[in-house]
Amino acid sequence: METDKRATALYSFDPYTFGLFLLAFYAIPYPIYRFIAHRLKWETNPKTMSRHWSDLFDGISYGLILFIFGNYSNTLRLSSWITVAAFYPSLFGYALIAELPFTKTSLPNIKNWPKGMWAVFITAVAIILVFAGYHIYLGYLLPMPFVIYYISCLSIPAVILASSFLLSKEVNQNWCRTKLYSWKTRNINKNATQQNQEQADEGTTLLPVAATPQSAHNPYTRQVAIHLHHWQIFYVLAFFTRFDHPVSQVGAGIVLACYMEGICAYGYDRLVNDG
Template sequence: MTLYTTRVEGPNPLGLSDPASVPESALFSFHPLVFLYFMLSFYMVPYPMYRWIAKRYGWETKIKTMARHWSDTMLAFSYGVILFIFGNYTKASWITVVTFYPCLFGYALIAEQPYAKTSLPNIKSWPKGMWILFLVAVGIILVFAGIHIYLATLLELPFVIYYVCALLIPAFFLTASVLLIKEVNTNWIRTRLRRKTQEDMEKQASPYQGTLGLHIHHWQIFYVLAFFTRFTHPVSQVGAGIVLACYMQGICACKYYLRKKSFIH
């Protein structure tokens, strides 16, 4: 089932992972040649392919300069190496690749529908079609989540505990972001810590300029989910192809949003 047939034989002074013997419960694994295969399969080939097809058929994409393409490529390798190491992608199979490409362009076709041209901050004004799409997507994610938790229970304890608790990592960053936004927008923490009287609180000027707004992009959601599709079971490998495709569609069509204007409104 394994796509990558590289093996580590003989002396191994660098301590490279052997793809054939890496357990599904491994916290991290890395092999440089397998990582190159990974990036070729899921970025270096699909990225220019997507941009060419999108231009040919008039799909919505962000106009990029060569500098922006280069910047996104460097970011893709940065994000990719983290995902590869901690997502156990040394165990990726041909099923993941076969699933990836139809899902990449299938997601693009869905995103081109008029009802899908919206975003999470505009949830109150979503059309009916977008709500149906959203609920179907959430249902699929929950089904895959249940299957993956079941697969985690098949491994030796306490792996399933670590596996489920890993969700606390993105939850922590999301909570911290919400609290930061609340602090900047309402001067909440400073006024609470100082225990001012109501009169003093009204006189206290906020040190912040402008306001913040949280905008979670779909590629960020699916990038996080890609860390959990680490099992060799075919269902998990299909799930890996789906989440990688949804993640990469956002990068191919748009870009990595890391500048201030992407988060501040």
């Protein structure tokens, strides 16, 4: 019963385990990765000390949210070495894959991906789906309604992503004001036509009244662009590898590694950017 309570907790926190979590999955791998990447001339974003400092505190903030709501107090409770053992090979394995000539591209450039990149992408999606299916099975083994909550949490990143695209549409196309202005203009012209028809029926003439053709006011001075980064994808997946089962602990190590590779190499690049 106590095990079920820990496993089905929607949030948890243990200060000691959190300290180990930050140490093992951020404080230690970050400088090691930057050093090796510099020596091997891997692709990285140049970072000033202020950017390193910002990434450090972003990492603590993102890590705290992930640790609490990803229930990592439970995931790392008994066999944290499994997650650590999966993390470090995956971190540098992902980096080596990212350094292949055909993988040096990004998600927004998906229409121009070479065949090699498509092969890597499809393989990765297949692995993720297999892990996802097994994690849903692990959730199903726990008392109801945990698995319902577990699957429903996928709606959170979906809503965030959808709202980002809606924001982009609004800013880049002035969408809301344009639709509202078009609706108002149609109503004004419709009313003017009705008034003219009424005057004509009464035997009088009236000059046509129509809305002056103007564009809707646009308060946005800059456009925005959506760029979904791999660190964001794997950060989200890390919330779902929350079980103390060895398969879930291996999965946690892999997704944490892919997330941290993006942070070590590039930093906390944003989803919504100024165009």
